[in-house]
Amino acid sequence: MDRETHEFVPRRSGSFGRASSANSSLRRQSSNLSFAIQHLVDDDVESESISEAGDIGDRALYSRRYSESGRHRFSFDNVIENGVVVPIQEDAAVNTDSPVSPSTLQTISPLSTDAIHPSKDKKKEHEKEAPGLLKYGLCLLSLAIFGILGVLTRYGLQKLFGPHVVGATSDQSYMYPDVPSNMVGSFLMGWFGVVFKDDIAKVSDELAIGLSTGFLGSLTTFSGWNQKMLDLSCEGRWMFAFLGFLIGLLLAASSIVFGIHTAKGFKWLLIRLDTSSNGIISRCTSICNSHERHCLLTGLVVMLLTLGVLFSVFGILAKREFNSHSAEAQLFLACIVGPLGVWIRWFLARFNGRGGSLKWIPLGTLTANILAACIMAVLATLKKTVDTKNFDTVASALQLGLLGCLSTVSTFIAEFHKMMQSKNPWMAYAYASITIGISFILGTLIYSVPSWAKGYH
Template identity: 80%
Template sequence: MDHETREFEPRRSGSFGQASSASSSLRRHSSNLSFAIHHQVEDDNECESVSEAGDIGDRALYTHRYSESGRHSLSFDNVTETGVVAPIQEDTASPVSPSTSQIIFSLSTDAIHPSEEKKKEHEKEAPGLWKYILCLLTLAIFGILGVLTRYGLEKLFGQEVVGATSDQNYMYPDLPSNMVGSFLMGWFGVVFKDDITKVSDALAIGLTTGFLGSLTTFSGWNQKMVDLSREGRWVFAFLGILIGLLLAASSIVFGIHTAKGFKWILRRLNTSSNGVVSRCINIRNLHERYWLLTCMVMMLLILGVLLGVFGSLAKSKFENDSTEARLFLACIVGPLGVWIRWFLARYNGRGRSLKWIPFGTLTANILAACAMAALATLKKAVDTKTFDTVATALQFGLLGCLSTVSTFIAEFHKMMQSEHPWMAYAYAMITFGISFVLGTLIYSVPSWAKGYH
């Protein structure tokens, strides 16, 4: 009996040792898996963040982007039954640690897929019709201001005054406006954006998406490079793309640094914007409905006056085929381009496998570049003063506002600051490559074939 007991003890001990070894193996495997999942989630969050750096469209109106963002700060070291994350702890009393499947499936599904109650709460926080209309009106007004400012900068730095830019050079006419817009994006789209948003979502959207997005234009930039390549000036076209990108990227960095310096001066002078922001928020929240209604009526009146004035001026100048007629028509059609770009911006960060690509901004820029090239081809084919006036107004107003450099540069800068700076270069190459190739096919090839001058 003792002999049997002595023979059995080693076998039992060996069995326990195997169980302990299996337990350690499972713990190591689950730890490695949880680290991989955690790293994957952080990488997805970063990709989504850089894609949403410039604009997210009407999604910005939501106070809590609960179901939209899909972004959760979770640690996958261990998950309790309630979905609360806790580090893995070894249980000395039990030789077997939780299995991999237990760790994965113990994650609360509500953390990944919001429950119906959460969705209903999110819908209650969604902006009402008044707030949405206010944003559309604000975008239209600031978009018109962006068109006027872009026109002024083009004339100021053009051959008539300063003489720094030209249609026949890589210093293209829209370069000053792209640089100024990128610089101001560093101020109002990066450093002071949160402060402006606290005061008014419509104001923040109007300044960044409306004014700065319309002040800068990608389609005009791309078309000038296509023009140069059509004339055989391929070196100038390459330099125009490269220098334009470098100057715009440097402008937003300079804007961010100067804005931070200004904010530091305000703190040193004890005149922080927090007090002003708090007072504005209190006034707005006191009677929010009246605040929205008043702002909406004011913006509607301003937009009506602007469209009426520009419409009358365009009608009076149209017969003379003057530059002013093109400008006034561009101001009338400009808001439509802003609205389309704002709608497309909702798809930034929404890609499944390529979340780091801002598909909304990319689509807007490529679409505007193709339409710009198509109108340029039609202008040469039709060759009438009336069509030239209307097409030029659509190019400068509608397509100039549909495309943007300020948002593109904000996304490019965010990618450069991320852990994967290669995304910035890939994004720029995709944007310029597709736009330039399609522009060449739509504009240059027919011009070469038909012999247009």
Template identity: 70%
Template sequence: MTHLAVFGILGVLTRYLLQKLFGPGVVGVTSNQTILYLDLPSNMVGSFLMGWFGVVFKGDISYMSDHLAIGLSTGYLGSLTTFSGWNQKMLELSVEGHWVFVLLGFLIGLFLAAYSIIVGVETAKGFRKLLERSSGCGITSSGTSWRVDSHKRHLVVLAVFSLMLISLWSVSGVLLREEFSSDSSEAQLWLACIVGPLGVWIRWFLARLNGRGLGRMGLLKWFPFGTLIANVSAACVMAALSTVKKEVDTKTCDIVATGIQFGLLGCLSTVSTFIAEFNAMRESKYPWRAYTYAMVTICTSFGLGTLIYSVPVWTKGYK
């Protein structure tokens, strides 16, 4: 659990940096007013890296350490990407009447994430071949000395991750207190780092529902219900908190709600896992399953989000 928390916090920090880098303040590629939403770069980068560490090199990493494999894919990449943030930005565009932007935002967002993992898989396969040729032996065999295969090594890894988690939480707590007292927007980031691991843990628990299907008969085993529940629930709670921010409209409420949205809900929802499942279905014998899965996830999240966020904004005239 500690390794998931550590990688989750690192994912939150990376997502924040990518938002700032590609946002209006620096490069200016993404914004809240266009189809290129703020979390698009992190979703693309996370999907690309999922092709590397969650598909091609997953077996090799698992051979060395299951904790590292799960930490990278579920913890880091799952927290680096966010479905709830993507859905919320589309809801905000719909409230302003930009329905064409909403449609294009979902289509382009899905296409870019899907293509990112394809490029990630292909480049990773090429890099893997280069490594095998240069080393003259398999990657797995060359990494045997780094394998965490004993009780002592497991304890060492656990101790390292525990110290890292305590350090990250301590630093985040101190900075949160300083920034919160000065009413700085940076307080949202440090609160996100504190609550983010909870979202990772919930998503990791829900992942157990994937592949089980419905009922005793196990209907629809191909459908990843765990990921669906994580993404839809995070999108709904994020929409609810956005409505609360409109209603309360105070600095404190905005900091707390945004911190929870960016941290807990951003880590609870994921695009990297969602797009990896989408890509696997697309390459299977039944490619229609991929588009069914994507449609169900997007339509359910956006539909419920409209009821929770858009309808109150329209009826009460929030600005």
């Protein structure tokens, strides 16, 4: 009996040792795999956040709980079984015949789909919080009105800093005419598109979208920048074209940094001056939330009337000045077609952060800038081919308004800045190279090659 007992005890001890060793190994594997998986998830989240730094289109109108990133993360420990990620669940029932003690072993069960996708109740709640036709219409009107203001401001800065007034910019220099507007727009993007954007959105999503996407996106233009560099390269001034891209990028990047720093200082000053719990933003938010439908209806009527008046005025002025083929005629036509460019860009922005393994690239902004640059080159080529005053006026208006509003530097530079601040700053240079490189190459094929072949000057 003693012998049997003596032989029995080591067997239990050995079994317990193997169980402890197996459990310890499983925990270590779980911890390592959990860390690796969490690291991948964090990188994925950062990539998506970077791509959404500038604009996310109409997704911004949805509930903040879902629209801010559209991500659903899982934070429990995981292991991999047969190539599938599965969670470790404690206190689960185990087979009592197992040589491992039930109290020390954690069992593996299939991964719950709620960890990756929102539940049906959450989806229904999300659908209920989706913006209505009223809010969507107000946002479109806001984009149109602010887009027109952006066109007017860009035109004014071109004339102010052009050769006839200040003389800082020129069509024949790497300091192209849109340098001032791109700098001013990037600076203001640091204020209203980065630092104060969330605060403005608490008062009104439409105002935040109108300021950043509508006004600042239309104040700055990538297609005009690219076309001026194409003009220089077409004339054989390749070094000027290179310097134009380099200096333009550096000036815009410096402007948004300066804007962010000054905006943060101003925000700190506001907080110090308004120490009460009900600050200016809080009071405005409270008023808008308590009378949301009334505010939406009032805003819709006011903006609809405003846009109608603007279209009427610019239409009358364009008709009167069209036969003169002046720069003013081009401007008035540009203000009429500008909102269409803003709306297209806003729609394309919904694809930012939606690119699978390439979600770090803002596909919406990239598409808008390249598309506008290519159409700009087509119109520039047609202007030389057709060579009539009427066509020149219409084409120039489309370039200034539609394509100037379709492309943007402020959003592009906001995304560039966000990438520079990330763990992978190389993404900023890759994104800038892709945008500028593709636009310039396609523009060369569309504009420069026909100009060289036909001998246009």
